[in-house]
Amino acid sequence: xxxxxLNNFQVGVLAVSSFITSIVVLLIIxxxxxxxxxxxxxxxLEDGYVLVVNSRNTVNSIAPKDIKNIFDxxxxxxxxxxxxxxxxxxxxxxxxxxxxxxxxxxxDLEYMDTCINNYIVNHPSVLAYFPKKNxxxxxxxxxxxxxxxxxxxxxxxxxxxxxARPVVQMGILPLILGTLMVSLxxxxxxxxxxxxTAIYMAEIAHPVWRRIMKPxxxxxxxxxxxxxxxxxxxxxxPMVQKVCHIDVGETALAGSIVxxxxxxxxxxxxxxxxxxxxxxxxxxxxxxxxxxxWQTIRSVVIPYAKSGIWAGIILxxxxxxxxxxxxxxxxxxxxxxxxxxLQPVRTIPATIAAELGxxxxxxxxxxxxxxxxxxxxxxxxxLNVYVQVALKKKSK
Amino acid sequence: xxxxxxGFALLLSVAANAQNxxxxxxxTILPIAQEEASVFNKSGKGTVSVTGxxxxxxxxxxxxxxxxxxxxxxxxxxxxxxxxxxAGKKVKEVVIGNDALSxxxxxxNKVTKLTRExxxxxFTGKIKNWKEVGGAxxxxxxYSRESSSGTFEFFKDHVMNKKNFGSSVLSMPAxxxxxxxxxxxxxxxxxxxxxxxxxxxxxxxxxxxxKNYVEPTRENARSGKYPVVRPLYLxxxxxxxxxxxxxIDFILSKEGQKxxxxxxxxxx
Numbered sequence: 001x002x003x004x005x006l007n008n009f010q011v012g013v014l015a016v017s018s019f020i021t022s023i024v025v026l027l028i029i030x031x032x033x034x035x036x037x038x039x040x041x042x043x044x045l046e047d048g049y050v051l052v053v054n055s056r057n058t059v060n061s062i063a064p065k066d067i068k069n070i071f072d073x074x075x076x077x078x079x080x081x082x083x084x085x086x087x088x089x090x091x092x093x094x095x096x097x098x099x100x101x102x103x104x105x106x107x108d109l110e111y112m113d114t115c116i117n118n119y120i121v122n123h124p125s126v127l128a129y130f131p132k133k134n135x136x137x138x139x140x141x142x143x144x145x146x147x148x149x150x151x152x153x154x155x156x157x158x159x160x161x162x163x164a165r166p167v168v169q170m171g172i173l174p175l176i177l178g179t180l181m182v183s184l185x186x187x188x189x190x191x192x193x194x195x196x197t198a199i200y201m202a203e204i205a206h207p208v209w210r211r212i213m214k215p216x217x218x219x220x221x222x223x224x225x226x227x228x229x230x231x232x233x234x235x236x237x238p239m240v241q242k243v244c245h246i247d248v249g250e251t252a253l254a255g256s257i258v259x260x261x262x263x264x265x266x267x268x269x270x271x272x273x274x275x276x277x278x279x280x281x282x283x284x285x286x287x288x289x290x291x292x293x294w295q296t297i298r299s300v301v302i303p304y305a306k307s308g309i310w311a312g313i314i315l316x317x318x319x320x321x322x323x324x325x326x327x328x329x330x331x332x333x334x335x336x337x338x339x340x341x342l343q344p345v346r347t348i349p350a351t352i353a354a355e356l357g358x359x360x361x362x363x364x365x366x367x368x369x370x371x372x373x374x375x376x377x378x379x380x381x382x383l384n385v386y387v388q389v390a391l392k393k394k395s396k
Numbered sequence: 397x398x399x400x401x402x403g404f405a406l407l408l409s410v411a412a413n414a415q416n417x418x419x420x421x422x423x424t425i426l427p428i429a430q431e432e433a434s435v436f437n438k439s440g441k442g443t444v445s446v447t448g449x450x451x452x453x454x455x456x457x458x459x460x461x462x463x464x465x466x467x468x469x470x471x472x473x474x475x476x477x478x479x480x481x482x483a484g485k486k487v488k489e490v491v492i493g494n495d496a497l498s499x500x501x502x503x504x505n506k507v508t509k510l511t512r513e514x515x516x517x518x519f520t521g522k523i524k525n526w527k528e529v530g531g532a533x534x535x536x537x538x539y540s541r542e543s544s545s546g547t548f549e550f551f552k553d554h555v556m557n558k559k560n561f562g563s564s565v566l567s568m569p570a571x572x573x574x575x576x577x578x579x580x581x582x583x584x585x586x587x588x589x590x591x592x593x594x595x596x597x598x599x600x601x602x603x604x605x606x607k608n609y610v611e612p613t614r615e616n617a618r619s620g621k622y623p624v625v626r627p628l629y630l631x632x633x634x635x636x637x638x639x640x641x642x643x644i645d646f647i648l649s650k651e652g653q654k655x656x657x658x659x660x661x662x663x664x
Contacts (some may be wrong), residue, residue: 072520086625094473109481131478163543174563190454233573238580247583248537250566297597332566333542344566354542355568 029377036374038367039154039170045146046166047363052128052141059083060147067167070127070230078125086125117141122175129166130327154371160335160346162355162365170368174337176375178252178345181338182327185256186263190312194267201268202275203297214269221265229329232258237330246342250332253341258326263316270315274308275301307391314387321380324349348376417643419446421454421467422547424495425628427659429467432647435655441642451546458631459483464563464640466631469495469546486634491627491649493656493663496590497551498612498624500575502582502596509601509609515555518585520563528582536563539574539586547571550626551587590617591660617662628661
């Protein structure tokens with residue numbers, strides 16, 4: 001009787017804890033997507049600010065990209081935007097003290113609104129940028145509307161300037177491509193070496209040798225990633241630069257090499273366990289049929305251990321896709337469109353790691369970084385699902 | 397038990413009596429403020445506690461009264477001033493020292509000086525080869541800090557005339573990483589705080605008017621000849637002046653300025 005109650009209790013504890021774990025994981029995912037979705041509902045214009053032109057200006061709206069080019073002084077005339085043939089005069093709130101004295105603004109800034117209004121009225125070709133609060137009661141300017149961003153622009157945009165003022169540029173295509181390239185390269189490098197080492201350790205190496213090798217390789221997993229990053233910056237980056245004869249060593253290739261090394265212990269140790277779990281009578285049967293050791297490994301052991309080997313690969317890829325610190329140090333983080341492996345790239349995890357600490361919680365930049373997290377989540381999920389589906393098909 | 401309670405009461409009364417001045421803000425100023433505070437605390441004139449967090453954090457804390465002094469490596473923004481005004485506060489600004497930025501290149505590079513316009517061209521991506529600025533025929537590799545750093549913001553506002561960095565500019569997570577990368581890349585150019593100067597890289601002379609090039613030395617920065625200098629500020633509410641004055645006077649004293657110099661910044 002007591003035994004039965006105790007058993008029920010133990011089973012219950014197991015059920016409840018696994019239930020709670022699943023709920024927590026789900027909540028984290030929901031949180032991620034909830035925060036990330038904010039990116040599509042916030043204006044690209046800096047929060048609480050307005051863009052204003054003189055009321056006689058014929059231009060009514062300006063595309064976000066053009067606004068950036070105006071403030072970069074690549075577009076200098078209203079003519080290029082379909083307006084009058086006059087040079088654009090930029091005005092931002094910080095310039096106010098250059099045009100009006102402290103007395104005119106007032107010691108408590110009480111006349112600031114009027115000063116801004118006067119400035120806009122007196123300068124027909126102005127493009128002013130100032131806080132919404134400072135719109136005067138009798139306002140004579142015309143507000144330029146800046147819309148929100150759609151999913152298409154977010155994913156297809158090619159410029160990542162999340163702190164540009166007054167209008168940010170948030171195109172994540174270069175970041176997605178950078179992440180894919182670095183991860184793909186890492187796997188292409190880690191897979192052959194990892195598999196060969198796992199097979200050697202499980203099937204060929206002397207047990208004593210194996211007992212030394214395995215802990216050493218697993219030790220590699222315990223090294224903090226920033227150490228790998230610095231090692232990469234000091235050793236691998238100059239090496240890549242010299243071997244490939246390029247101007248700059250911080251490239252996708254350098255990132256792939258460092259990540260490949262970091263993914264090795266996961267791949268090796270899981271694949272090796274899978275191979276060692278192949279029942280001995282399978283090997284013996286194969287050898288008894290006259291197969292050589294290599295033939296046994298190739299056509300009996302590996303097919304039997306396949307799902308375990310794939311599990312190692314998936315976990316290794318997961319580490320490569322999500323790794324931040326090491327990549328941040330060695331890939332250069334330039335947000336240009338990558339075309340070859342010998343170019344600096346910016347990955348999604350590195351972007352999140354470098355930028356999230358300084359954003360204001362709830363702002364557009366903050367939401368954009370969470371949206372990047374969602375993209376990363378979807379990328380790894382698609383990969384996992386694909387591998388599992390492929391495995392099931394093969395085993396049938 | 398009674399003894400413990402008595403001890404607690406004593407501790408509490410001591411804490412209440414001593415005027416504890418709280419300083420919060422810029423991570424750049426943090427080493428200065430900490431060093432100043434530790435010397436000031438020994439003098440017995442009061443106690444100062446210092447925390448970092450960034451210039452924006454310090455100024456925001458000034459609004460909600462969680463700090464007495466805000467340390468900032470940039471001038472207070474108009475929007476922050478508006479927030480303070482709305483909260484019924486007037487702030488006073490004190491410059492406690494300067495931080496100079498120097499532009500560095502690889503020691504093998506023959507270019508020794510650049511104008512502000514050339515720097516702007518290089519970091520916006522318009523100038524791509526060293527031969528365009530009087531150097532060898534070699535591609536320029538420009539290194540910047542990440543956009544979250546105050547150094548990045550200062551460089552963008554003052555050297556690049558508020559223009560955006562080009563998309564091919566590499567961005568590094570730390571000043572140490574910029575020094576390392578510039579040291580091992582022949583065509584590299586980067587910018588660092590002068591306190592981080594390192595023999596593995598070479599500093600460039602900079603000109604803002606296109607004629608007079610100034611070497612980035614501490615003397616030139618102090619005399620105002622070197623242009624890429626940012627003042628370091630402390631802000632406090634005027635209603636709090638009596639409380640914070642002793643510490644600020646101490647920083648501005650000869651002894652306090654010596655500490656500024658010792659930590660690697662430029663005294664005023």
